Amino acid sequence: MDRRIKKNQSAIMNALMQLIAEKEFEKITINDIAERADVNRGTVYSHYADKYDLLDKCIEAQLAHLMECCYSPETTGPFPSKITLLRTVKEIENNAPLFQSLLSIKDVSSFRVHLSKMIHMQIVEQMNEHKISLDDLGKSIFAQFMSSAIVGVIEWWFTPSMTCSAEELTERLWSILEVNWMTLLSPQA
Template sequence: MDRRVKKNQTAIMNALMHLIAEKEFDKITINDIAERADVNRGTVYSHYADKYDLLDKCIENQLIHLVEMCYSADATGPFPTKTPLLRTIQEIEKNALLYKALLSIKDVPSFRVHLSRMVSKQFMAYMTEYNVGLDDLGQSIFAQFMSSAIVGVIEWWFAQSMPCSAEELTERLWSLLEMNRIILAGSADRV
């Protein structure tokens, strides 16, 4: 990819991310994005169909960044130790304004949905790898339950003005995950 194209795309994405942290997504215009990125409207449209397409690409990039930052190459399963979960929550804490804004976007395929899918996918991989004693439907329900719970707790954390540190939130979430791991281990023993 041409360096100038990559530079423009990065500037446009960064502009949208900064604007999202400042005001509601539905009030952001292509002109706002172009002005913030220091490019013209045509440049924005040459890379993205509209602001929704740009948002989708930004969400995808944020999730890729979150995964890269938080999962080490030697990790197995979704949260085999507290470390990946802690790194995830610390990364979200470090960029709290952005993630809070992304989680609050309404009326478009939201960051919440994408984040929940990412977490659910990790739980599904874990259950498949460790052959937990649930059928496919049971695994899907469990993964959805856990991902909704984790994302819901992160939303609650933001709504409550982050009443505890990322470390404390991780400890409390980890204890809940451990309880569910015991339940899953028990279900595998019964099969």
């Protein structure tokens, strides 16, 4: 891809992320984005269909970045490690204003939905890799339960302010997740 195209796309995405931290997504216009990115309106439209398309691409980029920062290649168990969870929570903590803003967007395919789907897919993938003896519906229900719980706890942590450290949140969340995984792995499951 041409350097100028990458530079423009990066500037446009960064502009949207900055604007989301400042005001509600619904009130952001293409003109606002173009002005902040220091490009013309046509340049924004040459890369993205509209602000919703741009938001989707930004969410995908943020999730990819989150995964890249937090992935632990040494993880060998049937669930991501506590270290991986801590890295994820710390990355979210380090970028709290951005993630708070992304989680607060309503009425569009939100960051919360994308994050939940990503976690859901990872959990199902882990269950398949470790040959967990549940049918597809059972795996899907379990993964939905776990992903919703994780995202819900992260949302709670952000409101009204982070009431505990990333380490404490990870420790407590991990103990709950571990109990659920052990129940799933037990012979009765």
